[in-house]
Structure formats: C-alpha cells, structure tokens
C-alpha cells in the first residue's frame with residue numbers, strides 16, 4: 101500500500117493525521133487496523149492493561165501507537181520494555197520499519213537510529229530495553245509513556261522500577277500480554293480493571309461495599325486504576341488481513357489454532373489462546389476425552405488374533421501399589437484399542453514376570469514399554485532377555501519430569517484426537533479422571549500425580565496407559581523402523597478420527613451406564629479408625 105508523501109500534505113490532512121490514529125496507521129504506515137485494535141488505539145485513557153490471545157496483533161498495535169505518539173507529541177520520553185532481547189529487537193525493528201517506510205516520517209530521525217535510544221527531531225525519544233530480572237537498568241529516566249510488551253512475563257522487580265519512572269511526569273502506561281502467572285502485578289491490575297468493566301456493564305454484581313457512583317458506567321479498576329481489554333483467539337479468527345496480492349486470510353490461522361488445541365495441555369491452550377489465567381492445579385485429562393474413548397460394547401480378550409499388532413504398557417508396583425499391564429491392538433483405521441487389562445497386587449516378582457511373559461506370548465506383543473522407575477535392572481533384563489517372548493522387544497522408560505510430561509502429553513494428544521478406545525473399566529476410568537497436575541514454577545512442565553486422600557485411586561493405570569500410548573505414537577511415527585510395522589491409511593493429522601468418524605459413533609459426555617457416573621463416582625476415603633481400613637489393600641498409602 102502506498103503511503104502519503106510530502107505532496108499529499110495540507111492542513112486538513114495533517115489535522116486528520118494528528119487526531120485520528122486509525123487514519124494515520126492506514127495513510128502513513130499502510131496498515132489497516134482490526135476493529136479491536138481500533139477500539140484500544142482510539143481510547144485516550146492513560147492506563148491500559150490488555151490481555152489478549154497470541155498472534156492477534158498486540159505488538160503491532162503497540163508499535164503503531166508508538167509511531168503515532170512520536171509524531172504527535174514533542175519532547176517526550178518513551179520507554180518500551182520487552183521480555184527478552186529478541187522480542188525487544190523485533191519490536192524496535194517494527195517501529196523503525198514503519199518510520200523508514202514512509203518518506204515523511206523517515207526524515208525525522210535525528211542522528212542514528214539505535215535500539216538503545218532513537219531521537220526524533222521534535223525532541224521526542226524512544227528507548228527499547230530488555231532489562232532481564234533486575235530493575236537497575238530502568239531506573240533514573242523520567243518517562244512520559246511506558247509500554248510493557250508481554251507484561252505478565254516481566255520480572256516483578258523490573259515492573260516496579262519501570263512503573264516508578266512514570267511518577268514524575270504522570271506518564272501513561274500501556275501493559276499488554278498473554279496470561280502467564282496468577283497473582284503477578286499484571287494479573288492483579290488486569291483483574292481489578294476487568295472486574296470494574298464487568299460491574300460497569302452490569303455483567304457482575306457490585307460487592308456490598310462497592311460505591312455504585314464509582315462503578316456504574318465507569319469501567320476503570322477501583323484499586324489500580326487500569327482500563328482493560330480482553331480478546332481471545334476467536335476474535336482473531338474472525339477478522340481478515342489483506343495480503344499484497346489483494347487476497348485475504350484470517351488474522352489467526354484456523355489450522356494452527358486447531359493444532360494447538362489438539363496438541364497443547366488444556367491449561368496452556370487456555371492461557372495462550374483463550375487469554376485466561378489457567379488454574380494452577382487441576383485434573384490432568386479432560387473428562388470428555390476420557391469418556392469419548394469409552395466403548396461400552398466390547399469384552400476383553402486373552403489371545404491375540406493372527407496378523408494384528410499388539411503393544412503392551414507396564415507400570416510396576418514399587419511398594420504398596422499395584423502392577424498394571426495394558427495391551428492395545430492397532431486397528432485398521434489407525435486407532436488403538438485396549439484389549440486386555442492385567443492387575444497384580446502383592447504378587448511376587450517371579451510370578452509377575454511369568455504372567456507378563458505368558459501374556460506377551462499369547463498376544464504376540466510387538467513391543468512392550470516398561471516403567472523403569474525404581475525397578476531393578478534384573479527385571480528388565482529378564483523380560484527383555486533371550487528366553488523371554490519379549491526378547492529385544494522391551495523399552496524401558498524412566499519417569500523423570502520431562503519424560504513423564506512427554507509420555508503423558510502424548511497420551512493426552514492421542515485421547516484428544518480420538519485415536520484410543522478403552523473399555524468401561526471402573527478402576528482405569530477412575531484413575532484417569534482423578535489424575536492431578538500442578539504447574540511447576542519456572543518450567544514448562546507440570547507435576548503429574550495421583551489425587552491425595554483417595555485410598556483406592558492411584559496412578560498405576562494412567563502410567564501404564566501412557567506407556568502403552570508410546571506404542572501407538574511410535575507406530576505412527578516410526579513406521580517400519582526398529583521393528584514397528586507400518587499400517588497403511590494412517591493419517592498424520594491429529595484430528596483425523598474426529599473428521600472421519602463413521603455415522604452414529606457414540607460420543608461421550610453423559611454416560612448412561614449406571615456403573616459409572618463421573619460426579620457420583622464412589623471414592624473410598626478410609627480413616628485409620630475405620631474397620632475397613634485394615635482390609636484395604638492400600639493401607640499404607642496417602643494417609
């Protein structure tokens with residue numbers, strides 16, 4: 101798009117450029133803002149906290165605003181903070197790209213444009229910083245406009261120091277971010293403002309001590325004084341951008357959103373695309389994903405059929421829990437169905453090994469995925485040894501935080517994609533439903549564990565299932581390598597099954613089987629005094 105040149109300028113045009121940032125964006129920078137960007141850029145309120153989905157134009161909006169601000173405000177000091185050097189450089193390049201892309205704007209840079217500080221000939225200057233974890237490098241300047249990009253990812257010390265730079269000049273503050281941490285400064289400012297917005301619009305009742313005179317029609321945070329804007333991914337999928345060849349495409353790609361939805365842990369999708377702070381703890385699996393995979397109609401098998409591929413996942417008992425082995429058959433449509441469930445309590449290792457070998461023999465297992473955490477080498481060596489039907493077919497997986505996250509993420513993806521079928525087995529379903537996670541501070545990982553205080557609910561089934569899921573994943577990914585057999589017609593797309601479900605395939609949700617009711621599921625919480633307690637097989641755990 102051609103932008104305005106000196107010849108186009110007259111008093112009327114200049115007036116419009118000064119007063120209308122949307123006109124300025126289009127005519128000077130060649131960018132047509134989306135409606136939700138326009139709402140924000142036209143709002144003169146000085147304190148804004150924006151919580152938006154990824155990739156819907158946060159940084160772009162702020163870059164456009166900064167350019168307009170520079171050219172309509174003389175002798176101002178602008179400070180832009182980014183979460184790291186890369187982000188800072190990208191942001192700087194975007195602003196300078198806009199400035200140099202237009203001949204009127206280009207000649208206004210005074211001296212050299214440097215990322216650390218760029219001066220313009222109206223006396224305004226822009227600084228770009230990525231201050232790391234300490235506030236030192238942002239102290240000292242008196243700032244008229246402070247912008248923090250991805251504000252929820254900035255260290256609190258930096259946030260504090262930056263905020264104080266605005267005090268002397270009553271500077272404006274623009275915070276924009278995807279959610280990251282609950283309880284952060286950004287989270288508090290946003291929540292305060294967002295509550296006020298909802299109260300102002302009548303979407304949320306006033307608290308008893310709220311002054312209606314403040315809240316009615318006044319969407320500004322009562323405690324911190326920020327106005328908020330909240331936009332999730334849907335909004336970005338519903339607006340189009342025009343490409344240089346004149347064709348249009350949505351701002352946010354439907355394909356990518358669906359892929360992220362299928363692939364990410366739910367809390368991650370919630371944070372990054374729905375722009376909602378996820379709970380810090382919760383159930384690891386989606387109840388729907390578990391129930392959708394239930395097939396009520398089949399019964400377990402004890403022998404493999406010829407020419408079929410079977411995998412096995414085994415979680416070994418450590419102290420007082422149970423050994424669980426699950427066997428899955430690969431179906432022609434690329435899904436895997438659990439066809440045998442083995443559970444052993446207080447059974448000695450010699451017998452357990454024999455059981456597993458018999459199962460492996462009876463099914464002709466192609467590959468077994470064994471939990472190697474806290475289990476002796478001898479057990480693995482024996483099952484994988486020359487005399488075993490699992491000779492050279494065992495993979496040992498040690499559950500460290502990253503491997504456990506990977507193995508579980510894989511199971512979650514396969515369930516979400518409709519690639520697994522399991523029977524209506526109460527213990528299996530219970531343990532899947534109640535499996536918990538907590539986010540681990542400062543990492544991308546979660547801690548996955550059985551629920552506390554539920555005597556009969558462990559994580560042995562989910563562990564075995566996650567290990568079994570490795571079989572299907574490797575079958576899909578590795579094909580004929582390493583003894584995995586290739587099955588034709590397996591689509592590489594995670595949503596393959598959803599898209600190709602035969603008519604009438606039952607969907608989960610409400611389950612009619614009286615033996616299983618998610619809400620009413622019977623949970624045994626035994627107290628020490630309880631006479632039942634002594635009989636409990638799990639008397640040592642979780643008490």
Ligand SMILES: Nc1ncnc2c1ncn2[C@@H]1O[C@H](COP(=O)(O)OP(=O)(O)O)[C@@H](O)[C@H]1O
Nearest residue numbers: 132133134153154155156157158159160161341
């Ligand atoms: N109004 C718009 N018109 C055209 N493209 C846009 C617009 N807003 C953003 N974009 C483009 O969309 C992409 C994502 O924008 P960005 O500002 O980086 O998103 P975010 O900071 O929200 O992740 C960038 O390529 C950007 O150039």
Ligand SMILES: [Mg+2]
Nearest residue numbers: 158159160249
């Ligand atoms: Mg950005």
